[in-house]
Amino acid sequence: MVVCRMINTNIFSDVYSPCMSVSEEALILKSLGELSKRFSERAGRVDREGLFPEDNLRELSDNGYLGAFIPRPYGFGLGASLYVEVVKELAKACASTAWLYVVHCAAAQSLYACGSDEQRERYLRRAASGKLMGLAATEVATGSGISGMETRAELRGDVYVLNGAKSFITAAHGAHIFLVVARMANSDAPFPKNLSAFIVERGAKGFSAGQRFEPMGMRGIGWGELVLRECEVPRENVISDGVRTINSGGHMGMLGASAISFGLAEAALEVCRRHVKERVVGGQALGHREGVKAMLSEMGSSVEAMRQVLRFGVDAFTRDSYPDLLKVKGFITETSLRVLDLALRVTGAHGYSRLLPLERYYRDARAPLLHFQTLETGRNVLGSILQT
Ligand SMILES: Cc1cc2nc3c(=O)[nH]c(=O)nc-3n(C[C@H](O)[C@H](O)[C@H](O)COP(=O)(O)OP(=O)(O)OC[C@H]3O[C@@H](n4cnc5c(N)ncnc54)[C@H](O)[C@@H]3O)c2cc1C
Structure with a gap:
């Protein structure tokens, strides 16, 4: 089978079948669990030193995971419910790795949806076998709204020449293949028709x-600026509809961001459940105190609600429902912050310090609110849709 030859033997080629059974999915998650143990051990260092998690990405690639959710025949084309499980597992081990993984999957999805057959053949096979992908739309001047984008692309002979800078880009310092959105020079077309995407x-x-940004959480994502100075891109690397290109992978990004937020909240609950049993204060386990029980109870209920909403998210993704994905991402990313806040209260100084990983989870959980549609702009859009 083509997909099995594409990546050397790995867990996916061993168990791959077009309709994967529950036991096959379990095998993939078991194999991921083994990788995640190592990612977890490295996560503290990734966070403290702002280290790009090369080793984790290499192991994911060697084991076929970078192609797992890239549609066939370029990758393994596995489904949304397994995607959510994989991302959640990664987030619990190392949120930076999970975020890079989500952006890679989203960019690949964009290229699959909007690229030509030649572009897919050329770049998606490489993405599936380990070349990390990134998406670059944001500019400092435009932020949440991309209509005023300043990066320009001009056709000169056989190449497009790009000039401009993209900011706050995940894996600016690390990815190999970017989808960059730019305004076509000399185009009279109104927004959004004046924007195209380029494979760079x-x-x-x-x-x-360019500049590296110091993120608050997810400190290993190689976050920074892409500088395009008379940057030459082969003419055949253009994808005409820039906004559609970004949006096509956006659904995968929204679902992935939600899975990360959920994973962090679930991990925090697990830490707290252990902590309140093990920590003895005044001769009594912390968990016996009424206020602590109440906080734990709220955390448990919230995590369960998030789990159910995430299932709805898988369904929304499969139905390609943007409004439902907005509901899912808004609810989960915000609820996750509430759960993490409670986790810090339950654990006091232990949580506030680095004795427990909770302060890291708390910082990590801010990022999903901001990318693949910010919480506020998402609410604006949903609020409008709900009035139609
Ligand atoms: C960790 C991380 C990774 C990222 N990775 C990428 C990437 O790979 N590629 C990429 O292209 N971009 C990336 N971004 C950028 C991200 O998409 C932007 O941060 C986002 O679009 C918001 O832009 P801004 O930060 O400039 O906020 P601003 O536009 O300055 O907005 C500031 C705040 O105001 C709110 N706001 C704006 N407009 C409205 C409104 N009309 N109503 C209510 N509130 C509003 C926003 O929600 C935001 O909270 C990343 C950001 C983060 C934090």
Whole structure:
């Protein structure tokens, strides 16, 4: 089978079948569990040193995970429910790795949905076998709204020449293949028809990674600026509809961001359940105190609600329902912050310090609110849709 030859033997080629059974999915998750143990051990260092998790990504790639959710025949084309499980598991081990994984899957999905057959053949096979992908739309001047984007693309002979800078880009310092959105120079077309996407490889003439940003959480995501100075992109690397390109992968990004937020909240609950049993204060386990029980109870109920909403998210993704995904992402990303806040209260100084990983989870959980549609702009859109 083509997909089995594409990536050397790994868990996916061993168990792959077009209709994967529950036991096959369990095998994939078991194998991920083994990788995640190592990711978990490295997560503290990734966070403290702002280290790009090369080793984790290499192991994911060697084991076929970078192609798992890229549609067939380029990747393994596995389904949304397994995607959520994989992302959740990664988030519990190392949120930076999970975030990079989600952005990679979303970018690949964009390219699959909007690229030509040649572009898919050329770049998606490489993405599936380990070349990390990134998406670059945001600019400092435009932020949440991309209509005023300043990066320009001009056709000169056989190449498009790009000039501009993209900010706050995940894996600016790390990914190999980017989908960059730019405004077509000399185009009279109104927004959004004046925007196109370009497949830009690290190493292209005129391409460089600029300023590094210091993120609050998910500190290993290689976050930074992409600088395009007379950057030459082959003419065949253009995808005409830039906004559709970004949006096509956005659903995968929204579902993935929700899975990360859920994973962090579930992990925090597990830490707290252990902590309140093990910590003895005044001769009594912390968990015997009424206020602590109440906080734990709220955390448990919230995590259960998030789990159910995430299931609805898988369904919404399968139905391609943007409004429902907005509901899911809004609810889960915000509820996750509430759960993490409670986790810090339950654990006091232990949680506030680095004795427990909770302060890291708390910082990590902020990022999903901001990318793949911010909480506020998502609410604006949903609020409008609900009035139609
Ligand atoms: C961790 C992380 C990774 C990212 N990775 C990428 C990436 O890979 N590629 C990429 O292109 N971008 C990326 N981004 C950028 C992200 O998409 C932007 O941060 C986001 O679009 C918001 O833009 P801004 O931060 O400039 O906020 P601003 O536009 O300055 O807005 C500030 C705040 O105001 C709110 N706001 C804005 N407009 C409204 C409104 N009309 N009503 C109510 N509230 C509003 C926003 O929700 C936000 O909270 C990333 C961001 C983060 C935090």
